Amino acid sequence: MPLNETPRKAAPGRARVLVTRRVFPDLLEQLCQQFDVADNQEDAPWSTTELASRLQGVHGVLVDPARRVDAQLLADAPQLCAVSNVAVGYNNLDLAACTHAGIVATNTPDVLTEATADHAWALLMAAARRVVESDRWTRAGNWQGFALDAFLGAEVHGATLGILGMGRIGQAIARRAQGFSMPVIYHNRTPLALSPDAGTAPPVARWVGKDELLASADFLIVLVPYSPATHHLLGASELAQMKPGSVLVNIARGGVVDDAALVAALRLGRPGAAALDVMENEPKFDSELLPLDNVVLTPHIGSATRSARRGMVKLAMANLADVLQGKRPRALLNPDVWEKRRVYVHK
Ligand code: DGY
Helix, strand or coil: CCCCCCCCCCCCCCCEEEECCCCCHHHHHHHHHHCEEECCCCCCCCCHHHHHHHCCCCCEEEECCCCCECHHHHHCCCCCCEEEECCCCCCCECHHHHHHHCCEEECCCCCCHHHHHHHHHHHHHHHHCCHHHHHHHHHCCCCCCCCCCCCCCCCCCCCCEEEECCCHHHHHHHHHHHHHCCCEEEECCCCCCCCCECCECCCCCEECCHHHHHHHCCEEEECCCCCHHHCCCECHHHHHCCCCCCEEEECCCCCCECHHHHHHHHHHCCCCEEEECCCCCCCCCCHHHCCCCCEEECCCCCCCCHHHHHHHHHHHHHHHHHHHCCCCCCCECCHHHHHHCCCCCCC
């Protein structure tokens, strides 16, 4: 029987859980010890209609960040008590709708911080030193010999790193910058009291206004969460404020950067290069990005190390189990719901 057709262990009195994407089999097995689990090992994302029908009688659901969970979907899930997002970003969840329906929503902070910071650096370095462009060129058989002016890139060491949205991941990125002797500036709505994290020293970073950030950063990494307020936070006029030849890295969410404006700006060399792990309308992003040699693209894999992704799934499952067992979950997104939440009643 296909794993995604029916609960694997239908036992009376157990809560029903739906896992909407393929997850690590050993972790799924652990979930099956506690709950009646239906899953999607084929990993073809379900349509909203199909998901709504699969949610019938389900008490807890695990979703990925591409899955929109809104009032309409929740209205079709009268027994649902918990929505567990396997991501730290939760712009896909309508939290007000969850709270209104009495549904607890959770996410997966911390476990992906270092992996995502590493990927931000991988993108920065790749764009600065033209790694992908020169790899393509070399594979195409173009290399005739050493040249002093081949693929000249941007100097990373000692350059100014700008961070737009200094949260946990931004701080982990800033810590790494010390190894490159880079001054770090950042912009958040309010300056932070930066503090040690996980036994490490606090990052050295200076708060600046957004205009100064744009005008001073040689490398600008975007980390703000996506919301209506941050939609196209970097549009044509902001991109025009960036330094000629600077490098923009978006590892936050598509939509924070106006990708069409970015294409136009890259053609003008301001910024000089970009590296995007997330794009507007992904996976069907702006095809005008494709012919640009000064763009590095990765398919939303910022947290994609085995250990981080396992950590995310484990935390998402723990969040779900906590809620269904009446415990406050570790990463609760809508605390207002707690006293008036829908409770799974063990039958
Ligand atoms: C997140 O967690 O928000 C990432 O985008 C997925 O790893």
